[in-house]
Amino acid sequence: xxxxxxxxxxxxxxxxxxxxxxxxxxxxxxxxxxxxxxxxxxxxxxxxxxxxxxxxxxxxxxxxxxxxxxxxxxxxxxxxxxxxxxxxxxxxxxxxxxxxxxxxxxxxxxxxxxxxxxxxxxxxxxxxxxxxxxxxxxxxxxxxxxxxxxxxxxxxxxxxxxxxxxxxxxxxxxxxxxxxxxxxxxxxxxxxxxxxxxxxxxxxxxxxxxxxxxxxxxxxxxxxxxxxxxxxxxxxxxxxxxxxxxxxxxxxxxxxxxxxxxxxxxxxxxxxxxxxxxxxxxxxxxxxxxxxxxxxxxxxxxxxxxxxxxxxxxxxxxxxxxxxxxxxxxxxxxxxxxxxxxxxxxxx
Ligand code: DCP
Ligand code: MG
Ligand code: MN
Numbered sequence: 001x002x003x004x005x006x007x008x009x010x011x012x013x014x015x016x017x018x019x020x021x022x023x024x025x026x027x028x029x030x031x032x033x034x035x036x037x038x039x040x041x042x043x044x045x046x047x048x049x050x051x052x053x054x055x056x057x058x059x060x061x062x063x064x065x066x067x068x069x070x071x072x073x074x075x076x077x078x079x080x081x082x083x084x085x086x087x088x089x090x091x092x093x094x095x096x097x098x099x100x101x102x103x104x105x106x107x108x109x110x111x112x113x114x115x116x117x118x119x120x121x122x123x124x125x126x127x128x129x130x131x132x133x134x135x136x137x138x139x140x141x142x143x144x145x146x147x148x149x150x151x152x153x154x155x156x157x158x159x160x161x162x163x164x165x166x167x168x169x170x171x172x173x174x175x176x177x178x179x180x181x182x183x184x185x186x187x188x189x190x191x192x193x194x195x196x197x198x199x200x201x202x203x204x205x206x207x208x209x210x211x212x213x214x215x216x217x218x219x220x221x222x223x224x225x226x227x228x229x230x231x232x233x234x235x236x237x238x239x240x241x242x243x244x245x246x247x248x249x250x251x252x253x254x255x256x257x258x259x260x261x262x263x264x265x266x267x268x269x270x271x272x273x274x275x276x277x278x279x280x281x282x283x284x285x286x287x288x289x290x291x292x293x294x295x296x297x298x299x300x301x302x303x304x305x306x307x308x309x310x311x312x313x314x315x316x317x318x319x320x321x322x323x324x325x326x327x328x329x330x331x332x333x334x335x336x337x338x339x340x341x342x343x344x345x346x347x348x
Contacts, residue, residue: 010055016076019085020046023075026091029101029111036111044284045072047348056080099123105149107141107237107248107261109134137237144235144250144259151200152260156253160204160260161190163253167226168208175214185212186219187272191279192263197344203261204251207279209272217243220266224249234262271303273326278302280329285346293336298323305335 024042027035048067049056059077062068068076079085091097096118103114106125122128129142141148152160169182177185189195192205208223210216221242227234237248247264267275278286279302293300299308304322311317324335333340 009050010052012055012057012080013049013052016056016079017046017049019079019088020049020072020076023085023088023091026088026097026101029104029114030091030097041069042072047284049076051348103128106134106138106145107148108138109141113138140235140237140250147258148250148261150258151202152204154194154199154201156256156260157190157194157201157204159253159256160251160262161188161194161206163230163232164188164206164223164227164262164264167230167232168223170230171222171226177212177214181212185214186210189276191276192281195280195343196282196347198347203263205263205279206265207272207275208264208266209269209275210266211269216266216268220244220247220264223264227251233259235259267302270322270325273329273332274300274304275302277329277332280343280346282347284348285341289336289338292338296336298336300332300336305332 020042024039024046027042028039044067048065052065054061056062056076057080059073059080062073062076075085075087099118099122100111100114102124103109103117103122104111106128109117109128117128117133120131120133122131122133125142125145128134129139134142165188168186168188172182172185173179187207187209189207189209190205191207192203193201194205208219210219221240221244224234224236224240224247231254233252233254235250237250238244238246240247245266247262249262249264250259251262252259265275265279277289290300293305294308297308299306299316299318305324305326306322307319309317309319324331326332326335330340
C-alpha cells in the first residue's frame with residue numbers, strides 16, 4: 001500500500017489533498033450515518049494524492065488508482081477545472097457544520113457530543129464551557145483548545161521527549177538503578193508521526209518499556225508524579241491510577257509557549273515490538289497491515305499476533321497465544337510475509 005521510493009512533492013497534488021482533508025474534517029465533525037466512513041475515505045484519498053508519483057492536472061489521470069473511486073475523482077475533477085469543490089462549500093456553509101467543527105476541536109468532544117451540544121443551542125467552545133456542559137476532561141482540553149490546534153515543531157517534540165526521559169531517569173536513580181544502566185532498564189521511544197520522520201506532530205507519543213523485571217505496574221503513575229515534582233506543567237485528560245498503562249495529558253515546558261498533547265504508554269517487554277509497530281502508525285498503515293493479517297487468518301494488535309478464526313458472519317474467535325514472539329518490528333513483517341518498511345515509509 002505504501003510506496004517506498006522517495007517522491008517529489010507536487011504543488012497541485014498538495015492543494016487537491018488539502019481540499020480533500022478539509023472535506024474529511026467536515027464529515028468528521030458532522031455526526032450522522034455514513035459520515036464517519038466518508039471521513040476515512042476522504043482522508044485516505046488525500047494521502048493517496050500526496051503520494052502520487054505524478055502531478056495531477058486532470059481527473060482522468062486518476063482512473064484505476066486504488067482508493068480514488070468515481071465520486072472522489074469527480075470532486076477532484078471539479079476542483080481542477082473550477083478551483084472549487086461545491087460539496088465542501090455546501091457542507092461548510094451550513095451552520096451546523098461550522099458549529100460542530102468548532103466543538104470537535106476540543107479533545108474529548110467527539111461528533112456525538114458536539115451534535116448534542118449543538119442541539120442544546122451551544123454555538124462555540126466558550127459557550128459550552130460557560131454552560132457547564134463539559135466533563136472534567138473536556139474542560140481541561142477546552143481551556144487549551146487554541147494551543148492544541150497547533151502542530152508541534154519537531155524540535156519541540158524532541159525537547160518534550162527529553163524532559164520525559166529526564167524525569168524517568170530521576171525516578172530510576174531514586175530506585176537505585178545505576179546511572180550507566182538507565183537506558184537499558186527502561187526504554188522510552190518517541191513514536192507516532194515523530195518516529196515516521198514528520199517535521200511536525202499533532203501530539204507527542206512516548207512508548208515506555210521496562211526491561212529489568214523491576215516495578216513496571218506503577219511506573220507510569222510514578223513517572224507522572226516525578227514530572228510534576230520536576231516542575232513540568234502537566235494536566236491529565238485521563239484518570240491516573242496506581243496501575244495505569246496508558247495516559248493522555250497536556251504538557252507545557254517552562255521554556256516554551258504552548259500547551260501540547262502528550263500520550264504515554266507502558267508495555268511489557270515481550271509486547272514491545274508489537275506496541276512499537278502499533279504506536280508508530282500511521283493509523284492508515286496500521287489499518288492496512290491489520291487487514292492484511294486478517295486475510296491470512298491472524299489478528300494483529302499492539303499486543304501480538306494471534307490466530308483469528310471466523311465463526312459466523314460477524315464473529316471472530318481470537319487465539320490467546322502470541323504466535324510470533326518478536327523483539328523487533330522486522331520480525332512481524334517477516335511473519336506476515338511482508339517486505340519491511342522503515343517508519344518513514346509508513347506515512348500512508
Ligand atoms: N493509532 C491507530 N489507530 C488509531 C489511533 C492511533 O493505529 N485510531 C496508532 C497509529 C498512530 C499512533 O497510534 O500513528 C499514534 O496516534 P496519534 O493519534 O498520535 O497519530 P500520529 O502520531 O500518527 O499523528 P499526529 O502527528 O497527528 O499525532
Ligand atoms: Mg501523535
Ligand atoms: Mn497520540
